[in-house]
Amino acid sequence: MLKNYFKIAFRNLWRHRVFSFINIMGLTVGMTACLLIFLYVRFELSYDRFHPKADRVYRVVADIKTPTETLPSQGPAWAVPGHIKFDFPEVEAFTRVAPENLLFRKGDIKFNEANSIWADSAFFQIFGFKLLKGDPRTALKEPFSVVMSASTAKKYFGKADPMGQTILITSEGSPATITGIMQDMPENTQVKGDVLVSMTTITTQYAKGIDDQWSNYSPWAYILLKPGTDAKTLEKKFPAFLEKWSGKEMKELQMFVTLKLEKLKEVYLYSSRGDSLGSIRNVYIFSIIALFILIIACINFINLTTARASERAKEVGIRKVAGAVRPQLARQFLGESIVICFIAFLLTLGLSALLLPSFNQLAGKTISTGIFHDGPLVALLLGTGIVIGLLAGIYPAFVLSSFKPIEVLKGRFATGNKGNILRKGLVISQFAISTALIIGTIIVYTQMSYMRNRELGFNKDQVLVVETKSEKKRGALQEAISRLPNIKTSALSASVPGSGHPGAYSEVENVKGDLQITNLDLYFVDFDYIPLYNFKMAAGRAFSREYKTDSGQAMILNEAAVRMLGYHSPDQAIGKKFKQWGHEGRIIGVIQDFHYKSLQTPIKPLSIRMNWDNTTLLSVKVNAANIQKTIASIEKEFKTIIPNRPFSYYFLDEFFDRQYRNEERFGRLFLNFAVLAIFISCLGLLGLASYATMQRTREIGIRKVMGASVSNIINLLSKDFLKLVIISFFIAAPVAWYFMHKWLADFAYRTSISWWIFAMAGVLAILIAVVTISVQAFRAAVANPVKSLRTE
Incomplete structure (x- = not known):
């Protein structure tokens, strides 16, 4: 029986190749877009979560209140981390991190290493970066100690063992010793460095006494709490700590400091202190877009499948006369749905692998090195395809298996007004989402253009x-x-x-x-x-x-x-x-x-x-x-x-x-996924137009015999769909305005959301719909009316 189901499914797909192609293509594009967005979201959420002790690592930041304002600082004063470790037994270790662009020289080889970091000796105790050579406890302990990434060490020393060798650092040409080689740091960390230099080089050589400075703010600071320590409780002890060590100085300077703790795993997405950080808002936006694209793809599947209901009606009638019961027919159609989704799954794997390098470039980072290297991801995608097949196939299976054999064999059947209303509602939903994305895309690019072209108050050309x-x-x-x-x-x-x-x-x-x-x-x-x-x-x-x-x-x-x-x-x-x-x-x-x-x-x-x-x-x-x-x-x-x-x-x-690089990448990603959502929506609209044309085949034939022109027929078939698109616009406009208004609120200087943006989006949505509908309407309008009348 199962073999027979699959045989019929493949025969049916091949018999209706055009519909099958559109159906599979819609699902493939939708699943590919969702997979790429999933990779992006998963990567953004993974920042600094690979450190074994990440749950106990916190970044120490400061708010500095002056008589005129409160200044947020990425880190505390130089003296704070060491004194915190000394005063609070809850703190297991600390490290300060100071990014720097340092000069390194080895013979004739010299580079400005933009990703250099000054770091305290507990750096490898707190963070989980792997040290390939050297002792993580002592590698950054002594002044002029240097730890290089494997790729950086190769740049200076080639195939030779760099351990213990000397390299000149800073413009003074101070000799430093290679005490460790670490694995290249991954992309998903906000603490990035190709070269680490011991912080004691600064504190004992270049800036003696800086460890006791309470009003000099420069390095980032991270502390490792002992197991079971509550960060909020520790944070409440900081005011008394600051009063003890720098209360007098704060009063003299009229600069009062509040120390706060940020979870390491939340710094990248949730903190507003620092450069090159991510945005949890963008993660939410792209997650919602992925959900919308998946919904549109499912709607597409339902519309295209029910649009072919008339062609399957007699098959259902004959099967029922032959003894098939409704559950068997439902399983048959659900099986076909799963087969389509499985084919879409295979195509999604290939298309995703093909597009992944371009998507990495578009995202500005390597979010994945390969689809097939990630077994759990492939399994998840397969499971998602099967679930989509079941969910999207339930309604078509219910409709097709419910036909009465006597009526369909006599050529009279209808899916009912409820089904018609549902399909129109689904198309409205599709185009409401698509129109909202069109509005969002226009606003994003308007803001980007505003920032690029705003008068800056100085001349930066040449x-x-x-x-x-x-x-x-x-x-x-x-x-x-x-x-x-x-x-x-x-x-x-x-x-x-x-x-x-x-x-x-x-x-x-x-x-x-x-x-x-x-x-x-x-x-x-x-x-x-x-x-x-x-x-x-x-x-x-x-x-x-x-x-x-x-x-x-x-x-x-x-x-x-x-x-x-x-x-x-x-x-x-x-x-x-x-x-x-x-x-x-x-x-x-x-x-x-x-x-x-x-x-x-x-x-x-x-x-x-x-x-x-x-x-x-x-x-x-x-x-x-x-x-x-x-x-x-x-x-x-x-x-x-x-x-x-x-x-x-x-x-x-x-x-x-x-x-503005992050905003521009966001805009490009937004545009690409908006285009995909619109493309899939057009396939859904094409499905409904096809269904409506089939339902009105005899009417079209009679109208043509009575003298109706091609334009008359196209207008007849198009006006109902245009009503749906207009309804979707009025649903999408206020929703898009609300969310894009919140997005623009993050910019101190921003463009206004003008009326022309909504007008342009509405016109674009109508044009897209008209072009999509006209394809099917034109075919029906130029068809031979004799053949149309014979369908009855």
Whole structure:
């Protein structure tokens, strides 16, 4: 009996090849999209969950409250982690992690390792990164100890054993010893590094006494709690701990700190502190899209199967006359459904394997190395296909097995108004989802365009930034580059728009005449920096070589800082006093606000001062012509003047735009899955149009005999479906507005959701529906009316 079921199923699929292809294709595309989204969501949720002790690891963060604002910090002060370990027996170990771009040299081989990390000796005790060589307990204990990833070690030492060998680090060329080789860190961790250098190198060599600093915030900090320790209970003890060690200093500085603990497994998706983090919101969005695509695929299956009910009616009648009972027929049709889903499952495996490299590239990370390497995933997909086959096949099986043999053999049957209403309801659901996705896609791309094209308040075009890392000869390098052809101007600074910058404890005279304590973002620049970037002055003047005091006793603020100090106009701030990091002086100018961070964050109060000793970046304004030749000339001068450091540069416009990389990837993924959902919805609509055409075959023949034109027939068959699409639009519009309004709320500067977005989405949905319906309607309209009348 089972063999007979499969034989009939395959014969039926082959007999109706076009319908079978559409049905299988809809399921294949739907299941492929769901599988890829599942891989993406699973990968995002897996961040830092592979560490054996992840449940007991917490990141220590701080909120710093000043008289004007509360500043969220990624980490506590340098002194906090060590003192926490000393004061609280609940803490088993701690490590500080400070990302750095360090210079490494081995003979003629030299690289700026952008993914370098300073780390305390307990790093491998807390994290589960595998050490291939070396002792995890001591590898990072002594100053100038270095642990490299296997791929990085190969870059410097080739096939030779790197253990115990010496490598030069930092621009000073300090010798360091390779004490460990670790397995390359996986993609799904927010603590990423190719090279680890012992934190004792900083605390005992480069910055002695930093372990006792309570107001210097730089490294990330992680603690490992002993089993059974409640993190919330420990967190409640921190205020007394801070009062004991730094209470007096906090009162003097008027900067009060609150320490908090973040679960390691939640930092990537849930924390708002730091760069290159994920978003639980995006995980939810893509999970919902995957569910919607799966629902659309199932709806598609139901519509296409019931659309062919008329062709299976006589088969059902004959089977019932021959003695078949309803459960047998239901099993037959459910079996066909499962066969279709199994074929779709096999095609999904092939299509997913084919698309996976492109999807990895689209996602910006390697979320999976291969479908067939993941046995549980293949089993899950197979189970999902069988479940889809059962769920999607229940209704068609119920409808087809319920036909009465006498009526169908006489040529009279109908699936009833209830079935018709259900099918129309399913199409409305499909197009409501698709229209909502169209609206969402337009809004996402409108916001991306808004961010790319918004006036930033400075000129970032044709600016090349060379990394000098405070090399002593960087002044000579600047002079040599300035003499090259195609160079307009150059400037040294510690920061450029889009790069990191310190927050500085400051005292600035406010509108009441008091020295107001605050924390200002700080740019260190030279005389040429403001003209190079074309910053506009709102009041006062820029730095000038004509004023000797500008080098150490002058400050420029932005408009946001002036407003924070209570001034009603920028002119009021000119001449006011300031104290900052041991320097005193007066405000000489106010620049107009410019976006030195992403548009996701508001413009914060900024101070700008001159300090040549802290400059590390050389900005070079170049002519657009002969860019490659100009870069080659700059590189030649760099290698001549600073031969011990590799030449490293970037263009500011590309560097600044990297801040929006995650949003752009989100937009591309959203668009691709929206297109797939619309495509599957069109298949469903095609199924219902086919069904309606079959039901009205005789009517169409009579109308054509009576003189109806092709356009009349198309309009007749299309208007009912267009009503469904219009209904779906009115359902989708408010839902899409609500969710996209919440999505835009995460951006400090955002576009508005205009009426034209909904109008465009509605027109697109109608056009897509019209094109889909017209294909089937045109075929019915041009059919021979004699054949149409013979169907009765």
